[in-house]
Amino acid sequence: MAHKVNHNLSTVNIIEKQTLNKSETPVVKLLRSEVDTFVFVIFSVVLAFAIVLGNSIVMAAFKHNRKLRKRSNMFLISLACSDCIVGAASMPLWICISGLGIDKGEVLYALFISLDVFSALTSVFHLTAISVERYVSISRPFLYQRLPVQFYIGTITSAWVFAALIALLTPLQSFFKLQRLYAPSFTTVGFIAPLVIISSMYAGIFRIARSLNRHTPGITARKMSCKEKSHLKKEIKLAMTLTVVSAFFFAAWLPFYVLLMTAVYCFRCLPQYPGLQRLVDFVKWMHYSNSAVNPFIYAFRDPEMKREFVELLQVKKHSRKLSFRSSRDGGTSTNKIQDV
Numbered sequence: 001m002a003h004k005v006n007h008n009l010s011t012v013n014i015i016e017k018q019t020l021n022k023s024e025t026p027v028v029k030l031l032r033s034e035v036d037t038f039v040f041v042i043f044s045v046v047l048a049f050a051i052v053l054g055n056s057i058v059m060a061a062f063k064h065n066r067k068l069r070k071r072s073n074m075f076l077i078s079l080a081c082s083d084c085i086v087g088a089a090s091m092p093l094w095i096c097i098s099g100l101g102i103d104k105g106e107v108l109y110a111l112f113i114s115l116d117v118f119s120a121l122t123s124v125f126h127l128t129a130i131s132v133e134r135y136v137s138i139s140r141p142f143l144y145q146r147l148p149v150q151f152y153i154g155t156i157t158s159a160w161v162f163a164a165l166i167a168l169l170t171p172l173q174s175f176f177k178l179q180r181l182y183a184p185s186f187t188t189v190g191f192i193a194p195l196v197i198i199s200s201m202y203a204g205i206f207r208i209a210r211s212l213n214r215h216t217p218g219i220t221a222r223k224m225s226c227k228e229k230s231h232l233k234k235e236i237k238l239a240m241t242l243t244v245v246s247a248f249f250f251a252a253w254l255p256f257y258v259l260l261m262t263a264v265y266c267f268r269c270l271p272q273y274p275g276l277q278r279l280v281d282f283v284k285w286m287h288y289s290n291s292a293v294n295p296f297i298y299a300f301r302d303p304e305m306k307r308e309f310v311e312l313l314q315v316k317k318h319s320r321k322l323s324f325r326s327s328r329d330g331g332t333s334t335n336k337i338q339d340v
Contacts, residue, residue, distance in 0.1 A: 036274065036277070036278070036281075040098065041095060043285065044091060044095050047091065047288055047292060048087045048091040048092060048095075048288075049087070050292045051083060051084070051086055051088075051091070051288070051292045052084055052087040052088050054292055054294070054296065055080040055081075055291070055294070055295055057309060057312055057313070058076070058077070058080040058294075058295045058298060059077060059080050059081070061305060061309060061312060062077050064311075065304065065308045067304055068304060068305065068308065071147070071152055072133065072137065074156065075129060075130045075133065075155075075156065076130075076298070078126055078159070079123060079126040080295070082119055082123050082126065083119075083123065083291035083292075083294060085118070085119045085122075086119045086288060087291060087292075089115050090115045090116050090119055093108065093111065093112040094112060110171045113171060114167040114168060114171065117163075117167040117170045118163050118164055118166075118167035120287070121162070121163035121166055121189070121190055122159060122160055124190055124194045124249065125158075125159035125163055125194070126156070126159055127194065127198060127242075127245065127246050128194045128197050128198055129155050130246075131198040131201035131246065132197070132201055134202075134205060134239040135201040135202075135205055135239075138208050138209075138236060138239065139204060166189070179264055180265075183260055183261060187257050187261060190253075191250070191254075191257050195250055198250075205239045205243075209236045244297055245294055245298075248290055248293050248294070248297065252289060252290035252293075253286075253287045255283045255286050256283050256284075256287045259279070259280075
């Protein structure tokens with residue numbers, strides 16, 4: 001008897017266990033305890049708020065600081081928009097569905113699945129495009145300087161459109177019972193292939209960086225002026241930052257894809273309730289947390305971004321103090337008038 005579950009097993013409180021040769025579809029409902037539910041809701045709400053706040057600050061920083069408005073940073077703004085979708089749409093839907101226990105087949109559930117897949121694929125496609133762009137900027141600096149803005153707009157648009165098409169087709173795999181075909185295909189497109197491409201690109205960047213630091217004859221080290229070397233070192237530093245971003249992405253998503261493949265091909269290997277429900281929650285928190293981590297990586301790795309973050313946070317803090325003082329002064333003046 002072969003067992004299979006929904007491809008996005010880790011999104012709901014309902015895990016299906018179907019047979020390929022029988023018409024029955026027994027359903028195992030995983031209900032949380034009150035303590036687990038409280039922890040789940042509180043942690044999920046805090047995480048969603050952190051995702052929206054952090055990525056909103058990133059977008060505000062790019063809008064506020066002209067020095068950050070570079071072509072290469074267009075990918076980061078688009079990536080921040082994708083992460084905002086996770087915090088503003090995917091996670092709230094997950095909390096509602098997980099709390100309400102909406103069964104498979106509901107419109108809200110299908111919307112959540114599509115949004116979850118869409119945001120995940122958009123992020124990984126952006127990271128893949130960024131790694132290729134970084135490699136070109138360092139290995140082919142003259143070609144990179146000639147890249148038009150239309151190249152970035154076209155690449156970003158392609159990432160969003162391609163992710164949207166896959167997300168729209170996702171609900172159909174369950175309707176046509178294609179989980180065993182869909183799971184490895186989704187894992188390949190959303191994880192394995194991007195991992196290979198990104199690893200190859202950054203490995204090439206590190207080879208060039210090592211050649212530059214050792215001052216050995218190489219593709220990028222020959223007959224370079226001090227200005228060119230300085231520019232190249234900045235590009236390499238940015239590449240290092242994006243390498244950290246990519247590493248966090250794959251580390252956060254690895255448990256999800258392992259659980260996905262295990263659920264499809266070896267459901268009996270998974271733990272029983274309540275361990276399974278807690279594992280599901282942990283896996284979802286892991287890949288959602290990736291959307292909250294990226295802004296902090298930018299802030300700690302990029303001095304300009306860090307200064308902008310601090311300035312924006314100080315402005316918000318100062319505005320809150322002003323509003324508090326004005327409300328307090330207003331209350332005081334009102335009391336004085338009443339006393340008179």
